[in-house]
Amino acid sequence: MESKLKKEAVKQYSKAFSDKICRQAFQQKGKLNGQDILTLTSIKQINLFVIKELFVHWKTEVERLKSPYFNYEAEEVKSALASFMDIVSQNILIDHSHLRPLLEKAVEDTLYLLLAPYDYYYLLLTHSDRSSWTVAELEEVLKYVRINRSLLERLVSRCHQESLPSISISRVSELFNHVFDQLNEPPEDTEPYIKQFNEQLPLNMEELFSNIVEPKSVAQPIQSPKQEETKSEENKDLNRRTLNDYLNKTDRSTLADIHQQRKIESLSRHISVNQKFMFIRELFNNEPEAFRQTVEQLDSQNSYAEAVNLIRRDLAQKYRWKMDSEEVLEFMELLSKRF
Template sequence: MTIQINSNYLEKYASEYASIVCERFFSNKKYITGQDIIKLTSSTQVNFFVIKRLFELWQEELAKLKSNPYFDYRDIAVHDALTQFMNVLSRRIKVEKDDLKPLVEAAVSQAVFLATDPVGYYQSEVSKAPDSKINDYLKENKKYYKWHDRAVSFLIDKAGFGHDKGEYLRAISANYQVVKDSLESENLLLATLGDVKAFNLDAYLEKENEPTFSAPETKPVQETSSSFFDQMEEEKPVERKVEEPKVEEPVYKEPVYAEPVSKPSNGADLNPSTLKSRFASQSYKGMKGVIGELSESLAINQRFMFTKELFDGNSDLLTHALKSIDDCRTFNEAIQLVNQRYVHELNWETDTEPVQEFLLLIYRKFDEV
């Protein structure tokens, strides 16, 4: 028995999602640049999968040039000139609406695949890598992996892993079983797509059985000598920074993987009445008055703290949470949403300072006593 994936739903959803995104962006612009793509949607993973595809097309173009039999591409002068040309080309990304839409569609499908089946996705990535360059492929592409990256990042530069794809595939599956409880839930990841169009997970996964998935079908920059794609590490927003698992040197008969990261939880729901009474009775110097939209009111240090301490380092989840709270009508409704989506899903220790500061901001937004 396997989970029945509704590929028709995913195809229709990805097409509608891409249409909405393109209509929004190109309402007053003729083309999109690489820098624009990085922040195209509130889902960082979708954005970076678009960039990943452009990187692949960039490499294909380079391979075509080098396949010409009439020129010596091994010559150092030719190599340096070609590298400089390709790097300049990468910093001149200009994509028009009709060409962007299929890129976004494919990126959405890949993001859903990764969120719902990280083992299947990363095994498909290993399968695409050249036999002799699996580590190089993962190392080159790790900058584009924003969700569930701990399922594969521990393999990069790991001594002892050679060219055997089977070893990589087995290691990914085994490591996932160890770290899966510390990864974000698929519901939270897919919720970041909701700012464009809500994703119905129940419509996509038609039966609840053992999961076995198949991969879906698939501003000017200052001149430097590097490519646009090399700069992705610097340009990316704040992401989840979890210490990578400490892996012993592989022993292939009995491999040893990382211990899971456990997160404390007091398991208690927040009580809106208790919170209102507490905040109303206390004086917060310098914090009086009503604030506007939470999604636009956080200070940089608050955004960093909440991302790191409350949302597993995932800025997409924080952004989506703030916008969802902004859509609430009352403090009680907002706290109910926080209980349902975040306290238990992310195992918040509700008495800690970051949680209390987050709740205080919600209280101040609704100005209730």
């Protein structure tokens, strides 16, 4: 079943994580400098995102300097401001109350970037107050990214090809989706980062994710207690379904009844972002190209039987799939809806 990060759960964890880090960091200091922030946690991405937020605030303050009496666009003025910025960056000094919200946001952003990179980048690029991006602005963001960096690197490269002074939000979104579809590099291995989070504060992955249950298309009749008991036993049997059950499935109408879903037209279009990263990591040995080619092959089959034969003949043995794993069963459920 498709999973999605729960916003409130991420927020709660980020607050608890930040509270612990701040207590430790300010135990013997009243304020932290730039070097303190760069080593604030063992997760460098969090530290960099804190610095990024500081410079976002700096740019906001610079914007306030614009005046009808002075030309802040003059090259000499811009050069002087850049020099001033270099000096300021070396003299960061921030107390607990001002660091705390920056750290909370940095932790949230890091979790999204690690566990749902598409969601993180898409929201960053499209859900903002701006109407366009410049390549320089995208490169500025890239300076602070260390996890799943290739997605943004590819986007910057594509934007360079556009050779435009600015790129509209809709165009950036279009380019990003194209980059995502063509990405041949595996997603970042989450385990080392999760271990680092756990060393500071236990991270319960089940609490962070929620299952997305699609609503039934038709109303279900009210069941008697006896029918409910029977239905419950049937559901338990379905939950124990293995890959072999799917491979040997011949009764398509019964399968359709089980899923209560209309047939999907394209497997590739109905695999969610989170599912794609999960399947690549868990089922395809971190090989995005192998995943993409397999989905294309399955989509091109003429029947469910042909698709199942392809899986039985090639995939299950090649990648040594665990027959009863949730990832395999979820992949097979999607395939069953394709035909």
